[in-house]
Amino acid sequence: MTTGVRRRRMGVEERRRQLIGVALELFSHRSPDEVSIDEIASAAGISRPLVYHYFPGKLSLYEAALKRAAEDLAQRFDEPREGPLGARLLRVMGRFFDFVDEHGPGFSALMRGGPAVSAGGSCALGTASATNALIDSVRQAAYDQILAHLDVAEPSPRLELVIRSWISLAESTALLWLDGRRVPREELQLQLVNDFAALAAVSAANDPKTATLLHTILRNEPIDGPFTEPLRRLGALAGIAGSAEG
Amino acid sequence: MTTGVRRRRMGVEERRRQLIGVALELFSHRSPDEVSIDEIASAAGISRPLVYHYFPGKLSLYEAALKRAAEDLAQRFDEPREGPLGARLLRVMGRFFDFVDEHGPGFSALMRGGPAVSAGGSCALGTASATNALIDSVRQAAYDQILAHLDVAEPSPRLELVIRSWISLAESTALLWLDGRRVPREELQLQLVNDFAALAAVSAANDPKTATLLHTILRNEPIDGPFTEPLRRLGALAGIAGSAEG
Numbered sequence: 001m002t003t004g005v006r007r008r009r010m011g012v013e014e015r016r017r018q019l020i021g022v023a024l025e026l027f028s029h030r031s032p033d034e035v036s037i038d039e040i041a042s043a044a045g046i047s048r049p050l051v052y053h054y055f056p057g058k059l060s061l062y063e064a065a066l067k068r069a070a071e072d073l074a075q076r077f078d079e080p081r082e083g084p085l086g087a088r089l090l091r092v093m094g095r096f097f098d099f100v101d102e103h104g105p106g107f108s109a110l111m112r113g114g115p116a117v118s119a120g121g122s123c124a125l126g127t128a129s130a131t132n133a134l135i136d137s138v139r140q141a142a143y144d145q146i147l148a149h150l151d152v153a154e155p156s157p158r159l160e161l162v163i164r165s166w167i168s169l170a171e172s173t174a175l176l177w178l179d180g181r182r183v184p185r186e187e188l189q190l191q192l193v194n195d196f197a198a199l200a201a202v203s204a205a206n207d208p209k210t211a212t213l214l215h216t217i218l219r220n221e222p223i224d225g226p227f228t229e230p231l232r233r234l235g236a237l238a239g240i241a242g243s244a245e246g
Numbered sequence: 247m248t249t250g251v252r253r254r255r256m257g258v259e260e261r262r263r264q265l266i267g268v269a270l271e272l273f274s275h276r277s278p279d280e281v282s283i284d285e286i287a288s289a290a291g292i293s294r295p296l297v298y299h300y301f302p303g304k305l306s307l308y309e310a311a312l313k314r315a316a317e318d319l320a321q322r323f324d325e326p327r328e329g330p331l332g333a334r335l336l337r338v339m340g341r342f343f344d345f346v347d348e349h350g351p352g353f354s355a356l357m358r359g360g361p362a363v364s365a366g367g368s369c370a371l372g373t374a375s376a377t378n379a380l381i382d383s384v385r386q387a388a389y390d391q392i393l394a395h396l397d398v399a400e401p402s403p404r405l406e407l408v409i410r411s412w413i414s415l416a417e418s419t420a421l422l423w424l425d426g427r428r429v430p431r432e433e434l435q436l437q438l439v440n441d442f443a444a445l446a447a448v449s450a451a452n453d454p455k456t457a458t459l460l461h462t463i464l465r466n467e468p469i470d471g472p473f474t475e476p477l478r479r480l481g482a483l484a485g486i487a488g489s490a491e492g
Contacts, residue, residue, distance in 0.1 A: 161423075168418035230448050242465070
């Protein structure tokens with residue numbers, strides 16, 4: 001295809017970046033399983049053999065795209081350590097849902113059992129563990145960020161459990177949201193911040209360290225903030241208990 | 247090896263059941279990856295070729311063991327629909343942690359990305375999706391049980407999200423517990439029941455149907471039950487908010 005504008009030749013790294021971007025764009029609309037190398041080549045405006053020149057197979061392109069996406073997501077966890085914690089977490093949740101929104105089908109396919117991508121019949125077993133390691137590294141980045149914001153260097157086993165299980169709650173909530181988008185994402189972003197406060201408060205009953213931490217945090221939260229407002233509502237519900245007996 | 251007692255010959259189904267039981271017993275101490283067919287044969291008291299007579303490979307034995315474990319777990323969700331809901335859920339959590347305790351390494355390996363088991367270099371891709379389907383069927387059984395206990399036939403999208411995301415919270419809490427067992431399981435069983443009430447209460451703020459359901463449930467709970475006690479505690483915490491400004 002000849003056009004008036006002569007096509008500029010890309011360097012190897014530039015071309016690889018372009019192909020990764022094209023792949024991620026296609027994965028944001030359909031599951032990676034359903035996207036062929038032909039489509040990626042066509043969307044990038046190059047030939048299929050040239051794609052294989054930069055990536056030996058769909059699998060290696062998939063892995064490179066996944067790595068880029070993981071780095072992208074981990075960066076969105078960065079948040080200045082200023083102001084009330086609830087508001088900070090709410091901003092991070094907004095960026096997390098931005099990411100999930102942008103990468104919908106790719107995110108779903110990845111989190112629901114890793115890539116079922118095989119390169120021309122060869123085996124993707126090594127990929128499954130590489131993928132899991134990458135997912136775990138993003139979870140770890142999220143965990144480290146939360147600890148840093150909580151200003152805790154050595155969490156108690158119970159606090160660690162609260163944070164890590166809340167991260168998995170955020171993942172599953174986002175996945176469930178993607179399946180039909182039947183609840184506004186803004187509501188779920190706020191709900192997850194509420195959930196964090198609620199789960200921490202439940203765990204604090206058995207953990208003096210978490211209780212002390214929670215008290216310190218709450219003293220610095222606005223009374224109508226996303227950490228404190230749900231606690232008040234939950235307290236009001238407790239008054240209902242046992243009233244059927246009266 | 248000749249003993250005084252002549253070894254009774256087993257039928258095909260009986261032998262298959264025995265081998266599945268032996269495999270599950272071995273998987274309860276070490277990850278399936280680390281258990282060889284030789285060990286399974288030895289523990290069952292038969293030859294390696296005879297194992298292959300009943301199961302064409304480690305993969306098919308693994309799949310059969312997984313299926314048995316999934317059925318076992320799903321059965322533990324059965325709970326009579328009598329008495330306060332919080333106490334019912336607490337009994338189910340006890341049996342869930344029994345299962346997790348009994349199947350430790352096998353449960354971990356399964357939930358952390360499916361079986362990395364390959365049968366002599368052949369590819370386990372089909373297994374990954376079969377495994378995911380089996381895990382999803384257990385999750386669905388848990389979901390159906392909870393809906394039945396809540397006496398809800400058509401859940402709102404928000405209630406569905408609360409239940410399904412709580413199920414994933416229970417999974418991740420159990421997995422984190424297995425990693426070092428640094429928190430007593432009885433505490434986590436109760437905590438998960440508390441968490442269910444807390445997550446439902448948070449979501450009820452945006453969902454009149456869930457709010458009505460929660461009110462009905464709480465009216466029939468004892469005031470010191472696992473559904474209501476944490477809500478009171480959470481309410482008390484709300485009073486702390488913003489006190490740093492005073």
